[in-house]
Amino acid sequence: MSSAAQRLDGLLRGDLEALHARSLYRVRCLVDGPQGAELLVDGRRYLNFSSNDYLGLAAHPVLREAARHALHKYGVGSGAAHLITGHTRAHAALEEELAAFVQRPRALLFSSGYMANIGLAGVLVSRGDCILEDRLNHASLLDAGLLSGARFSRYAHADPAALRERLTRPAKRTLVMTDGVFSMDGALAPLPALARTAEAAGAFLMVDDAHGVGVFGDHGRGSLEHFALGMAEVPVLMGTLGKALGTFGAFVAGSDALIESLIQRARTYIYTTAPPACLAEATRAALKLVQVESWRREHLFRLIQRFRSGAAALGLPIMDSISAIQPLLLGEARKALLISDKLREHGIFAPAIRPPTVPIGHARMRITLTAAHREEHIDRLLAALAQVIQDNS
Ligand SMILES: *Cc1c(COP(=O)(O)O)cnc(C)c1O
Secondary structure, three states, X not given: OOOHHHHHHHHHHHHHHHHHHOOOXXXXXXXXXXXXXXXXXXXXXXXXXXXXXXXXXXXXXXXXHHHHHHHHHHOOOOOOEHHHHHOOHHHHHHHHHHHHHOOOOEEEEEOOHHHHHHHXXXXXXXXXXXXXXXXXXXXXXXXXXXXXXXXEEEEOOOOHHHHHHHOOOOOOOEEEEEEOEOOOOOOEOOHHHHHHHHHHOOOEEEEEOOOOOOOOOOOOOOHHHHOOOOOOOOOEEEEEOOOOOOOOOEEEEEOHHHHHHHHHHOHHHHOOXXXXXXXXXXXXXXXXXXXXXXXXHHHHHHHHHHHHHHHHHOOOOEOOOOOOEOOEEEEOHHHHXXXXXXXXXXXXXXXXXXXXXXXXXXXXXXXXXXXXXXXXXXXXXXXXXXXXXHHOO
């Protein structure tokens, strides 16, 4: 007689073997030390092209100092949810500064972008309503749509005409959700056209700007600034703090009624411990740097340009992206893994991205550039890519 635990393990082992067989098994690597142009992984030093720390702030001394100072004042844990006693003056100040930054009346902190998306969809729509999403939206947005209880469907990637067709079916309320910058191909969503389409049908547009905030726009306010869109066109904006801002967490920004509704009703806001105050203080420091050190964005965009023209000259399969995310489309998961492994032999760390993160047959190397890189780093990447791709094509 096998025990329940043995029977469960038998089932799980079968599933794990199936993942292995399809080159979809994932292993975590061990990082020692901070994020930067270089990264110590599994005991070896690599040039790092895998991080979302687009402005090179994650290990910045000013952020460390802000966190250290707040650690002294507040201790480590927040001890409770925001609605109990977890909401400190540091959180309140950060919310005000984030709201001012994205030029909206209010902002609300969430513990993560994933939770912000789940929470806000649950407040904005429910049974009888409708959610429309780009097919390639981030998993957290897709999960938010599924969990909301609203009628959920996906439109063709970055295609306002496809959205328009879906908008013909009547619903009490319709929420349209899109990534501002698509996380796996780096392309900007056609936000002006999506906003017009949503507006014409009486729907509401929500933008998840996890990869746009800090990077796009003259002031780093994100994809909305890039397209000169405001609250009138995009009433709900979500941004994350764990990418260009270099810390952790997320925020939603919009009207007073939106933020109050989230405070009262967003389950992922209410039923979770507030992030530590020292994190909020580190993020306040990051937000100041984002605003005063525009050279970080300028440098990043010069590197993006350098990478794209070098890669195009080498005939590498770059995608249509002007963002810090510069993937190479390779197709089969096995090939993406092979190229990633070979690059590692050249001292370069860039992850292979496989299904289900991307569609089957669209496996890729997800190369990300940051303001911490120097031009010579880009040149070393290009030289290694030229050799590795040539040797394995
Ligand atoms: C990273 C990401 C999230 C999740 O944010 P976390 O704070 O890491 O949970 C949500 N949406 C998009 C588009 C992302 O890239």
